[in-house]
Amino acid sequence: MSVTDSTKPVGIEVSLAIAEAVKLAEAEVIAAYPITPQTHIVEHLSDLVADGELNAEYVPVESEHSAMSACMGSSAAGARTFTATSSQGLMLMSEIVFIAPLLRLPIVMAVANRAISGPINIWNDHSDIMAVRDCGWIQMFVENGQEATDMTIISFRIAEDKNVMMPFILNLDGFTLSHFIEPITFPPQNLVKKYLPAYETSHKMDLNKPISIGLLGAPDVYTEARKATDDALVASKPHIVKALDEFEKMFGRKYNLVEKYRTEDAETIIVTMGSISETAMTAIDEMREAGEKVGLVRIRLWRPFPVEEFREAIRGCKNLAVVDRHIIMGFPEGPVATEIRALMYHEENRPKITNFVLGLGGRDVPRDHFKYIADRAKAEGRQGHYEIVGVFE
Amino acid sequence: MTKKNITMEASMKVGDIPLGFTAQPGTTRNFKTGDWRSARPVLDRDKCIYCGFCYIYCPDGVYQDMGAEEKYYKADLDYCKGCGVCAHECPKKCIQMVVEEV
Amino acid sequence: MKSAEVQFEKITAKTFPKGPDTLASGHRACQGCGEVLALRLLLKALGRDFMAVSATGCMEVCTGPFPQSAWEIPWLHVAFENAGAVASGVDAGNTILRRKGKLPDKRIPVVAIAGDGGTADIGLQSLSGALERYHENFIYVCLDNEAYMNTGIQRSSATPFGASTTTSPAGKMSKGQNTWKKNMPAIAAAHNIPYVATATPAHHLDLMNKIRRAAAIPGPAYIHVYAPCPTGWKMKAELSVESAKLAVKSRVFPLYEIIDGQYIINQKVDNPIPVADYLKAQGRFRHLAEEDIAMIQQRVNRDYEHLLKMAETFQGPLF
Numbered sequence A: 001m002s003v004t005d006s007t008k009p010v011g012i013e014v015s016l017a018i019a020e021a022v023k024l025a026e027a028e029v030i031a032a033y034p035i036t037p038q039t040h041i042v043e044h045l046s047d048l049v050a051d052g053e054l055n056a057e058y059v060p061v062e063s064e065h066s067a068m069s070a071c072m073g074s075s076a077a078g079a080r081t082f083t084a085t086s087s088q089g090l091m092l093m094s095e096i097v098f099i100a101p102l103l104r105l106p107i108v109m110a111v112a113n114r115a116i117s118g119p120i121n122i123w124n125d126h127s128d129i130m131a132v133r134d135c136g137w138i139q140m141f142v143e144n145g146q147e148a149t150d151m152t153i154i155s156f157r158i159a160e161d162k163n164v165m166m167p168f169i170l171n172l173d174g175f176t177l178s179h180f181i182e183p184i185t186f187p188p189q190n191l192v193k194k195y196l197p198a199y200e201t202s203h204k205m206d207l208n209k210p211i212s213i214g215l216l217g218a219p220d221v222y223t224e225a226r227k228a229t230d231d232a233l234v235a236s237k238p239h240i241v242k243a244l245d246e247f248e249k250m251f252g253r254k255y256n257l258v259e260k261y262r263t264e265d266a267e268t269i270i271v272t273m274g275s276i277s278e279t280a281m282t283a284i285d286e287m288r289e290a291g292e293k294v295g296l297v298r299i300r301l302w303r304p305f306p307v308e309e310f311r312e313a314i315r316g317c318k319n320l321a322v323v324d325r326h327i328i329m330g331f332p333e334g335p336v337a338t339e340i341r342a343l344m345y346h347e348e349n350r351p352k353i354t355n356f357v358l359g360l361g362g363r364d365v366p367r368d369h370f371k372y373i374a375d376r377a378k379a380e381g382r383q384g385h386y387e388i389v390g391v392f393e
Numbered sequence B: 001m002t003k004k005n006i007t008m009e010a011s012m013k014v015g016d017i018p019l020g021f022t023a024q025p026g027t028t029r030n031f032k033t034g035d036w037r038s039a040r041p042v043l044d045r046d047k048c049i050y051c052g053f054c055y056i057y058c059p060d061g062v063y064q065d066m067g068a069e070e071k072y073y074k075a076d077l078d079y080c081k082g083c084g085v086c087a088h089e090c091p092k093k094c095i096q097m098v099v100e101e102v
Numbered sequence C: 001m002k003s004a005e006v007q008f009e010k011i012t013a014k015t016f017p018k019g020p021d022t023l024a025s026g027h028r029a030c031q032g033c034g035e036v037l038a039l040r041l042l043l044k045a046l047g048r049d050f051m052a053v054s055a056t057g058c059m060e061v062c063t064g065p066f067p068q069s070a071w072e073i074p075w076l077h078v079a080f081e082n083a084g085a086v087a088s089g090v091d092a093g094n095t096i097l098r099r100k101g102k103l104p105d106k107r108i109p110v111v112a113i114a115g116d117g118g119t120a121d122i123g124l125q126s127l128s129g130a131l132e133r134y135h136e137n138f139i140y141v142c143l144d145n146e147a148y149m150n151t152g153i154q155r156s157s158a159t160p161f162g163a164s165t166t167t168s169p170a171g172k173m174s175k176g177q178n179t180w181k182k183n184m185p186a187i188a189a190a191h192n193i194p195y196v197a198t199a200t201p202a203h204h205l206d207l208m209n210k211i212r213r214a215a216a217i218p219g220p221a222y223i224h225v226y227a228p229c230p231t232g233w234k235m236k237a238e239l240s241v242e243s244a245k246l247a248v249k250s251r252v253f254p255l256y257e258i259i260d261g262q263y264i265i266n267q268k269v270d271n272p273i274p275v276a277d278y279l280k281a282q283g284r285f286r287h288l289a290e291e292d293i294a295m296i297q298q299r300v301n302r303d304y305e306h307l308l309k310m311a312e313t314f315q316g317p318l319f
Helices: A014-024 A039-050 A064-076 A087-097 A127-131 A145-160 A189-195 A219-235 A237-251 A276-289 A307-314 A335-344 A367-378 B053-057 B085-089 C034-046 C058-063 C083-099 C116-121 C124-133 C184-189 C204-216 C237-249 C275-279 C290-313
Strands: A010-013 A029-032 A057-060 A081-085 A108-113 A138-141 A168-173 A181-184 A258-261 A268-272 A294-299 A301-303 A319-324 A352-357 B039-043 B063-065 B073-075 B095-099 C051-054 C075-077 C110-115 C138-144 C195-199 C221-226 C256-259 C262-265
Touching: A010 A014, A014 A039, A014 A145, A014 A168, A014 A181, A029 A039, A029 A064, A029 C083, A039 A057, A039 A081, A057 A064, A057 C083, A064 A081, A064 A087, A064 C075, A064 C083, A064 C124, A081 A087, A087 A127, A108 A127, A108 A145, A138 A145, A145 A168, A145 A181, A145 A189, A145 A237, A189 A237, A219 A237, A258 A276, A258 A307, A268 A276, A268 A307, A268 A367, A276 A294, A276 A367, A294 A307, A307 A335, A319 A335, A319 A367, A335 A352, A352 A367, B039 B073, B053 B063, B053 B073, B053 B085, B085 B095, B085 C237, C034 C058, C034 C110, C034 C138, C034 C204, C034 C221, C034 C237, C051 C058, C051 C083, C058 C110, C083 C110, C083 C124, C083 C138, C110 C116, C110 C124, C116 C124, C116 C138, C116 C184, C124 C138, C124 C184, C138 C184, C138 C204, C184 C195, C184 C221, C184 C256, C195 C204, C204 C221, C237 C275, C262 C290, C275 C290
Parallel strands: A029 A057, A029 A081, A081 A108, A108 A168, A138 A168, A268 A294, A268 A319, A319 A352, C051 C075, C051 C110, C110 C138, C138 C221, C195 C221
Antiparallel strands: A010 A181, A138 A301, A258 A294, B039 B095, B063 B073, C195 C256, C256 C262
16 A cells, blocks of 8 residues: 555655655656755655556656756657756756747656755755746745645646646755655545546657657747747746646645735735745744734745736735845845846835845754844835845854 | 837747747758759769669759659759769769859 | 567668658758768668657758758757757657557657767767666667867867867867877777667668667667768868768778677778878868878777777677
């Protein structure tokens, strides 16, 4: 009996749960190269294939560059394809990552977010994914193990949707989420089969209907090709919403593009992505108890950016404390804050935006950091330049 | 600059880009490379022994087998780039490269 | 069954497939391109029941300018250095779809095609990984025109000694390329794969039958094809097939196979022409002095002796 047969929550490491979800999704090709902290995902997938629990080809490639390249090949062959990586691995494969959206190959990739070198560091932040922010993939950040498990299944459904056909990056924080043991309820296999039917496509290498994929785009069509890719990414949003709604109908767990926590009447809203949101919520509970009007907005869908949903989520607040887990070298604000400031620029009643950088390279983010940034945002704040919480200068 | 000032012509509009930026098989045939040529192969059929080396060695695949009755290979000048490999490899030297008149 | 005994339908002068090409005319290869000729013959040999993956390079650019394609079989190009990995992914995809009954139960050869730069330099790691992983239907074809021609004739590790390129130019202080050509077939053979071969488009039946043998043998295969480039070699376009013949006759590019580790020389060259006769038609060697050519001759002799010894020493399959 497999853990996924259990109808009750099972205590399992989140990386293993993601691998089990890939099994439930019946992925057909997995091509991956080991890198900390992604290793437990691919080790467990290897086990599942070796034990015959997952009928798939596991391609143990010699680098992440080849991992993504092999994924391009298997997806173009028409096979449901999964990979996982992290940090330097994502950097190494990034050349190929940027090609997948144009070719409309619905690869699903879990990224166990980890700091990039230098210095070399294996711990968590978001600098890896931010380095490939503009790659054109659908990008989501998950917060906890249940969400990571569910979203693994959902991601295949979204990526392979005939109206979408885009690759999908599932971001989960390395170690602080990937290596935690959490109680997880696995969606039953028979329902997953209904939610996520076998991948069928005519967009593939087919001996009977040969097409050529990966052509040269000269100046006369390059612009149009790039715009078509952006259009496809933006147009995926309603189909993402639909997939999340249907997941809720079948499995009872609801996921929004942007999550709100105690934002009603909040004067100050903290904006986060990923697993630190759990700590942030605890901090907000404590601040609320002390009478502070503080709330949290968590961005789940990072690309395509849920512009309307985000505007709606923060409507009415006076101060935004935007958390970044990455520094844009040579620019005064991190990527999340930069984008939010740009989005809010034309709003008439825009909040004051303050940017905080924290949790770089695995630096601990305790609850009092959130209290500190809420206070700073509410007070004057340093508008225009990020502030690193807890840096020794 | 206003849009009015931009006079470029689109090869293809954004909405017409096929999913995956793909192409259909064999469609380079829509592109005639014959105008690259400065000399054309002219076959002396009397000397031709129908060996097929012109057909085999043509990098551009312009030769067509005219069959056992006609017993020769015909160059499609729509595509022939005039490289002269056929003339050079012909064992009977029955293909002459004749300079194209401009 | 040993790989040497694997049966396949041999192409002869009489059975040469004379139907329409599966690589369409209208591609943008230069006049007299020996590389596209090799590609055309390769496609002719395999018919329509295979899939191709190209590395970035001359052949990819010439055959796939959107919205057109010269390919009449399923074709995929992703990037420069990863043809080996992409093709192994295609094979993995085909394998699982076959196992699940989504594809007919028939082997589909997947042919990765790259130039010498995409093979011996930037793509070597990806190729090595693919050969080592032993993908059953994987064929890798290196179309070696001995420099980065697509970007403007820069030297690669497959550029022969003495050749002047745009990054190994001959000059007062330089004789052109100052290193000896990397031995890619030996590197491929070191992966203990069942089939390695060399070929040229001038020896068309030999080339086509080697491709067919590679497709018939289960397990990865590597074929190194000498691909004359009139543009990059500063040579008359009409001489591209001729130059391949001279390369073989002079022992510069011997034709051989390595089947299950056993070296088999296909065309023994007992009375070779002088290397100078091979070099003289190509402008890239024009600057070489007599003593330079003598040195190249010596090296060619040595390499050929080595090849003969390999063929004599290892009789019968090694694995």
